[in-house]
Amino acid sequence: MYSLILHGKRLGELQKWRYLRISVQNGFALSNSFSSASASDVSLRDGQKGKNFTVSYLIDSLGLAKKLSESISRKVTLVDKVNPDSVLSLLRSYRFTDSQISSIIRTDPRLLITDAEISLRPKLQFLQSRGASSSELTEIVSTVPEILGKKEGKTISRYYDSIKDIIEADKSCMYEKLSQSLPEGSKQGNKIRNVSVLRELGVPQRLLFSLLISDAQPVCGKEKFEESLKKVIEMGFDPTTSKFVQALKVVYRTSDKTIEEKINVYKRLGFAVGDVWAMFKKCPIFMNHSEKKICQTFETLKKCGLLEDQVVSVFKKFPQCIGSSEQKIANSIETFIGLGFTRDEFVEMVKRFPSCLNLSAETVKKKTDFVVKEMNWPINAVVSHPQVLGYSMEKRTVPRCDVIKALMSKGLLRSELPPLSVLSMTDQDFLQRYVRKHNDKQLMTELMSIFITESRIVFS
Template sequence: MLSCLFSKNWLSIHVGGAHLGIQHRWICTKGPASSNSSGDSTVSYLVHSCGLSQEAAIVAARKVNLHSLPKAETVLSLLREYKFSDTQISALVRKHPKLVIADAQNTLLPKFEFLTSIGISRLDLATVLTYNPRLLDRSLQDNIIPCYTFLKDLVLSDSKVVTIWKNNSWVFLENLSKHVIPNVAFVRELSMPQSCLAYLVTYKGRILLKDPELFSQLVVEVQQLGFDPQMANFVHAMAALYAKETWKRCQEAYRSWGWSDDDIRSAFRSCPMCMTKSEKKIMATMEFLVNKMGLQSGDIAKYPYIFGYSLEKRIIPRGSVVKVLLLKGFIEEKELSLATLCSISEERFLYRFVTRYLDHVPQLSDVYQGKVDICE
């Protein structure tokens, strides 16, 4: 018969010089001691202290046998000190059960201290480690610090290293000399400026994981399309060509609206990022501009930057206002362009197309705020 014991005793534990008082949680045992009692108590601890389901705890217990409650409690206390929520702790232990038998003071704490010392917040630390717990297995001296030093030399600021940690923490798991270092060296030989290289590493870093031979082929392909490695759009073009499946979906979406291959190539050269958008974004934007605004699909191909703007926050509100003014004869089509419609600042747009016409069209402000549908 399963019996549960509650302990009100407190453990005095020192982690990183800090005194932590930790209360025992409930410990379950299965009747008299047996050969399986250790496994049963591990499952019970994983359920009641770490928040795993019974099924997940049984699976996790196959990978770890808990012999020391104080050691496990020290780990959990350290995680909570670094802002891991109960949900995150549960997910982390489920993915990485051996965490509960880690050395909190000598293994985990130094990593946490170093990562937060470079500007990673405790909340971001918890989020990333929960998503990618393999990072906890990396050696601080042999992997994490050398990787940080390499990245810092490339991007020139801790804040950008923090961005890499948040968006591309995989790089801390990589053998840098296998892919990243030779690929960085290759684009440096093409005189890619520091600003472009920093952007590539910070925001498009997965490209640097390609095998060096395939990476060089990608770079050459981008060059052959007329992009200059010394210009920012070179990195955007690399990102577009790297994501082959996304490229194909974008291509088919544009074709469905009548774009020719020449239209697509021209749009790509002008704005490479137009080939990295979701099919949903492309279709919704074209639907509004063509079917509600009455624009020609071919004219939109001449201004592909439009797909970089928010449909809900910019394109629809501004387009709706302009459509009303056109219908009421206050402005003419020749006065407008997609560049004018979306590129000018909020202040200039409001002055040019909203406030100056409010006496004649009082509902214009409501149209701009989405309270009135121009198609109603």
Template sequence: MFALICKRSGSLVNPRISIITHLGFLQVPPIIPFSSQTTSLSLKSSKKDSFTVSYLINRCGLSPEIAASKSKTVVFNSPERPDSVLALLGKQGFDTSQISKLIRTYPTLLLVDPKKTLLPKLEFFRSIGASSDDIASNRGILRSSLDNKIIPFFNLLKSLGMSDKRLVSVMKRLRWNLHAVPSSFVSNVALLKQIGMPQASILSLIAGNPDILNQDMQKFDSCVNRLVKMGVDPCKLAFVQAIMTTCSASESTWEHKKEVYRRWGWSDHDLLSDFQRTIVPRCSVLRVLLSKGLLKEVPGVSRFIRTSEEEFLDKFVKKYLKLVPQLLSVYQGKVSWNGL
């Protein structure tokens, strides 16, 4: 049952690993055949690459390995434009570590027009209260067009009644680059309104995980209907957590997890009952504690799910009330976890 909180998990073997594991792939460059002509071209290219790599290391704080990799994406042989970009970022309050994060993810940022392209975007995000660290938390968002993508999307969120504070939260959590506001996002929001989900809950969902609303409309519709059939009330704040818990898993994955629990002796009634009464509130508490850095690791299944009400409150709620005064309200479903 605890595996339901593992948003990307396809297995129940170790849910803790599924939360933190990300895979990367190393591409090996092709071998270029030797010739005098290619040697001459390579020397010229190598000279530019060498300057770029050196600049990325010495001025942007990238490691030699990362700098060499990024030099395949961005190449320049003079420091004028990159220097002007870095100077603007410095004036805008970005420190060296934040600039390094930006360049690692978006190296071609060094070639944009600092006054015409970069500054207006930074001024817009400042206008909604975003700090340098907020902007650096989602480096990809600076790739998007301000007038055609960024402003229309945030105007859409404001039309839903979202505050500037939550706009910043959305900005930090977005995984797509706003090259286009997906039609599915608008349609999925409309679906939630149709089933009676309160505006405040919809805004909590968008602020907590906007990417969920970016998924295929048919898949999202199926997930929402499944929750309604399970008896989770769309009018209650717990419905937000229920969507976050289940809508990242496919129907087949969901059925696989249910089958595993059946083998452990759980009936479908047990599964649905515990999901509504224990699982969702405890997941909310877990999210708060992890986001605040108060838990170093995800608790074991039995400790987290099978403990008594009194024991859970003592170990995971009352223990942290001085640090997070609203934690009990989160557990009771009165306050959204992402609003803290």
């Protein structure tokens, strides 16, 4: 098995992966009551204030791009500079460069709200006590920041040693020699050899390290690892993606009996076996949900007004929604109704774009306000094209709308406002229809400049 996997790419064995194949009732209320609109607005304002501060802090203190800072602000919210400043000061005292610190915070932004003296300093001192030079310490921690989340002692020591061995082997091109030098059957030896197999398959280093420090390690053992890896490869997962690692984790720790039981649950709800595996390909971790959770979400969506076959369709399109709590779905309904959508329209949007269930209230409000209030598209246009709520404002919505507004100001559109589907077409189709078709080269250059400049806001 090992020789097949290690040399499979050269033999062409693994070059072709195989791929598997709402009107809401009057008076309906979910078990958890909705919070009042005023309380929701206050919470939204407070949350936005914290996010704005977080974004500003990350830009000013670490020089991160605005888009990246906004992404991080959705994972951690800073209330002031005191704690994050102490974390940055501690890291700099250990000679981490600004680039390394930025990499650490991008990977694990929660470190900014960790107590620098009580939690972080003892771990850095412990790692340093193992004889690592300052440069070795900063390289390993910045490569795998998650190591700072591990307990002191044997646990953090074990991960540190594994990562150090791999980094050194990579540098000296002695990776295979390292795996051969460890005792056959030893825990450390199995880990290194299994990581070596995954490395040969093309699994990125950042994902390999996440496997090494994961609490549920699919790189332990030998026979079970081989069996799990073979299954994931045969399912057609791409080794260069995070879904490959997710699938490996699920298959490794889930018995065939448990998987069969989960499939039977879905079959009773109206799914075909092929549907279940197609959902697994979209979102491997969906297989972790218990029977109780699966049925609970199914019934919650039915209470929202979806028919059974419509819930099945929603699950198939967006299996991530299975993990949504009853309260989260209730909050989602409240958000849309607060923006002027009816409950029937909410159900219709869920059927067409199930991902809207997982959008934050801030995102839904921001994008709906822009489309409806600033661009003047009717609210029922959003109901017909709810996928616009999933598009990037910076990369797609704003650049296209600015081009549309420029054309409207010059009286160059036959209708005052094109249909909202203008946001759904490909970039090439949009440019061909609204920019390149003009004979006036100066106008075309102006429109292209608007489109490109706005599209690049994300990098500023």
